[in-house]
Amino acid sequence: MTEVRPIISCRNLSKIYRMGDQEVRALDGVDLDIHAGEFVAIMGPSGSGKSSLMNLIGALDRPTSGEMWINGRALSEMSRDELADLRNETLGFVFQQFNLLARQDAFQNVRLPLRYARKDVGDIDARAKECLELVGLGTRMDHRPMQLSGGQQQRVAIARALSNRPSILLADEPTGALDTRTTDEIMHLMQDLNRQGITVVVITHENEVAGYASRQIHFRDGRIESDSAQPDLKRAAEPGQAAGGRT
Amino acid sequence: MKVGVATSSATEALFSNPMRSLLTMLGIIIGVASVMVMMSIGEGAKAQIEAQISSVGANVLNLQPGNMNRGGRNQGGGSGRPFAESDVAAIGELPFVVAATGVLSQQANAVSEEANWVTNIQGGDAGFFEVNNWRVSEGREFTAQEVQGGAAVAVLGKTAAANLFPGGRAIGERIRVNSVPIEIIGILEPKGQSGGGGMGMDRDDTMIAPLSMVRNRITGGNRWVSRHVSRIQLLVQDGYDVMQAQEEVTALMRERRKISPGDSDNFAVVNFADMIKQRAAAAETMSMLLAFTAAVSLIVGGVGVMNIMLVSVTERTREIGLRMAIGARGGDILLQFLFEAIALCTLGGLIGMALGWGGVFAYAQIANAPMMVSPVIIATALGAAASVGVIFGFFPARRAAQLDPIQALRHD
Ligand SMILES: Nc1ncnc2c1ncn2[C@@H]1O[C@H](COP(=O)(O)OP(=O)(O)OP(=O)(O)O)[C@@H](O)[C@H]1O
Numbered sequence: 001m002t003e004v005r006p007i008i009s010c011r012n013l014s015k016i017y018r019m020g021d022q023e024v025r026a027l028d029g030v031d032l033d034i035h036a037g038e039f040v041a042i043m044g045p046s047g048s049g050k051s052s053l054m055n056l057i058g059a060l061d062r063p064t065s066g067e068m069w070i071n072g073r074a075l076s077e078m079s080r081d082e083l084a085d086l087r088n089e090t091l092g093f094v095f096q097q098f099n100l101l102a103r104q105d106a107f108q109n110v111r112l113p114l115r116y117a118r119k120d121v122g123d124i125d126a127r128a129k130e131c132l133e134l135v136g137l138g139t140r141m142d143h144r145p146m147q148l149s150g151g152q153q154q155r156v157a158i159a160r161a162l163s164n165r166p167s168i169l170l171a172d173e174p175t176g177a178l179d180t181r182t183t184d185e186i187m188h189l190m191q192d193l194n195r196q197g198i199t200v201v202v203i204t205h206e207n208e209v210a211g212y213a214s215r216q217i218h219f220r221d222g223r224i225e226s227d228s229a230q231p232d233l234k235r236a237a238e239p240g241q242a243a244g245g246r247t
Numbered sequence: 248m249k250v251g252v253a254t255s256s257a258t259e260a261l262f263s264n265p266m267r268s269l270l271t272m273l274g275i276i277i278g279v280a281s282v283m284v285m286m287s288i289g290e291g292a293k294a295q296i297e298a299q300i301s302s303v304g305a306n307v308l309n310l311q312p313g314n315m316n317r318g319g320r321n322q323g324g325g326s327g328r329p330f331a332e333s334d335v336a337a338i339g340e341l342p343f344v345v346a347a348t349g350v351l352s353q354q355a356n357a358v359s360e361e362a363n364w365v366t367n368i369q370g371g372d373a374g375f376f377e378v379n380n381w382r383v384s385e386g387r388e389f390t391a392q393e394v395q396g397g398a399a400v401a402v403l404g405k406t407a408a409a410n411l412f413p414g415g416r417a418i419g420e421r422i423r424v425n426s427v428p429i430e431i432i433g434i435l436e437p438k439g440q441s442g443g444g445g446m447g448m449d450r451d452d453t454m455i456a457p458l459s460m461v462r463n464r465i466t467g468g469n470r471w472v473s474r475h476v477s478r479i480q481l482l483v484q485d486g487y488d489v490m491q492a493q494e495e496v497t498a499l500m501r502e503r504r505k506i507s508p509g510d511s512d513n514f515a516v517v518n519f520a521d522m523i524k525q526r527a528a529a530a531e532t533m534s535m536l537l538a539f540t541a542a543v544s545l546i547v548g549g550v551g552v553m554n555i556m557l558v559s560v561t562e563r564t565r566e567i568g569l570r571m572a573i574g575a576r577g578g579d580i581l582l583q584f585l586f587e588a589i590a591l592c593t594l595g596g597l598i599g600m601a602l603g604w605g606g607v608f609a610y611a612q613i614a615n616a617p618m619m620v621s622p623v624i625i626a627t628a629l630g631a632a633a634s635v636g637v638i639f640g641f642f643p644a645r646r647a648a649q650l651d652p653i654q655a656l657r658h659d
């Protein structure tokens with residue numbers, strides 16, 4: 001493989017939360033490159049810093065120190081508005097709790113990123129419809145979140161994340177609130193999207209979910225403990241363990 | 248900034264909690280309603296005063312006996328020594344006087360074949376009609392000869408005519424006043440109310456008759472002044488300075504009433520137009536005061552709006568975070584909440600306007616005043632409401648716009 005510029009790149013990334021005189025090192029010097037087209041699963045025990053990393057990659061939060069680049073652009077050099085545009089155009093975010101607007105129906109929820117778009121996005125209604133059809137909800141467009149099952153709500157959220165054709169899809173425990181069968185549906189959908197060229201980063205606790213990914217990264221105490229793309233790193237960290245699953 | 252998303256989100260928020268929106272709007276509703284009532288009452292009074300000035304005539308001077316202060320407010324109530332017909336004649340001689348008339352008036356009971364009616368009987372000279380710019384619409388005015396001869400004739404004001412002759416035909420008929428038979432020879436054109444706000448008298452409820460006849464047969468003479476008149480009215484030539492005329496008339500009367508140079512006048516020369524203008528200025532001050540009150544209630548309403556908007560921003564922090572996460576800029580969020588505040592206030596303004604309209608209508612009915620709701624008033628009332636929205640909505644909207652995306656998303 002020739003050396004190409006990673007689509008997501010982190011160097012010595014740290015996030016420290018200060019609560020009174022207590023310091024929590026949620027991220028502690030993380031170096032990470034993710035290339036276009038990868039399907040990455042991020043795993044690790046609770047509190048290991050997975051969400052903290054995801055929020056930084058999603059341009060929702062700023063690191064305490066270190067630098068990160070998306071598409072080669074350093075986020076530290078971008079203004080609030082530029083970050084908003086990056087979230088709108090390049091990133092699609094899927095949350096564990098779906099985060100749909102309760103008063104708006106599926107169609108309106110999916111349209112929202114397109115309506116905030118500053119560049120020309122073409123026919124907004126047609127695109128929103130297309131995305132809902134892609135996630136298999138073409139017939140539920142006028143349903144409000146309350147009138148949809150959890151899996152359906154998460155699919156609306158995915159359609160919303162997709163609507164503005166992002167190159168990166170970020171999902172923080174997207175199946176955390178769903179049962180096994182729905183989880184499989186959602187992960188299949190993500191896999192399809194990945195095959196279509198979208199870079200996918202998923203946080204999960206479940207090995208089955210991680211199994212859909214082409215690369216698994218394990219976190220512990222704010223550091224990368226193992227990375228299936230860099231087996232050396234893993235061996236260096238924990239020589240005795242077999243590759244693959246952690247429990 | 249994306250105006251479309253902002254407006255639709257704002258209106259949606261407004262109607263999602265109608266009761267709260269309505270309560271929040273209350274201050275604005277009351278403020279706008281009072282702005283509207285105040286302005287239209289003020290404008291109505293102004294129009295009425297203007298009409299009065301034109302009906303009285305700007306260059307008519309009135310002489311009344313008794314002391315008056317410089318402001319023109321009557322203090323002695325006309326209690327001083329009356330004028331005489333010779334005074335009227337002398338004034339009539341002044342080069343700038345077009346016409347002059349003495350006036351004697353009294354409330355009296357008039358009796359026609361059909362009805363009984365108490366009205367204001369005014370004795371005047373033949374010049375009365377010209378000085379007062381008050382002409383007959385039917386019949387004729389009495390002549391100088393009739394005044395001299397003390398003819399028992401009279402001209403009726405519209406209201407008096409209607410009450411004495413409900414049947415309609417008045418001219419040529421006879422009435423009796425204090426058992427004096429008087430022939431009706433004319434009907435005056437209507438003049439309407441005097442005094443602002445419907446509190447004045449109906450100027451058409453009157454009867455004008457030759458001065459000498461009224462003195463001799465109705466009011467009776469005066470103990471100290473023979474051939475007396477209680478007031479003198481004169482019409483100043485067009486283009487002649489009314490102030491100058493006022494001074495010359497005062498000088499003439501001081502001489503005729505033998506007032507020593509150091510002593511103050513025992514009569515007053517009044518320009519009614521000036522008095523009305525002064526009253527208009529007073530009315531203006533009053534409506535300014537009321538407008539200030541209205542402004543205060545708008546500000547109180549605005550603070551209420553600001554308060555509820557701050558609550559709304561707090562309640563919807565997660566929603567704001569989500570919108571930011573999918574690409575809304577700070578400006579988009581700012582606009583959304585600003586629009587919400589403006590919509591809240593404008594809607595309140597519309598309701599207040601409907602209410603104010605009702606108030607103006609009721610006032611017009613009660614006070615019998617003209618209803619004045621001009622586009623300027625509507626624009627002012629709505630503009631005031633919208634500005635309150637902008638001013639008091641800005642702070643909460645900016646607070647929403649400055650939220651940190653991740654903190655907003657984590658908010659519960
Ligand atoms: N806003 C915050 N303020 C203070 N501490 C925080 C904050 N957010 C996260 N932390 C702390 O940072 C550490 C990493 O948290 P993070 O949410 O990244 O963990 P995680 O790996 O996503 O865990 P989980 O699997 O439970 O979601 C934890 O110790 C957490 O308590």
Ligand SMILES: [Mg+2]
Nearest residue numbers: 050051052172
């Ligand atoms: Mg987490």
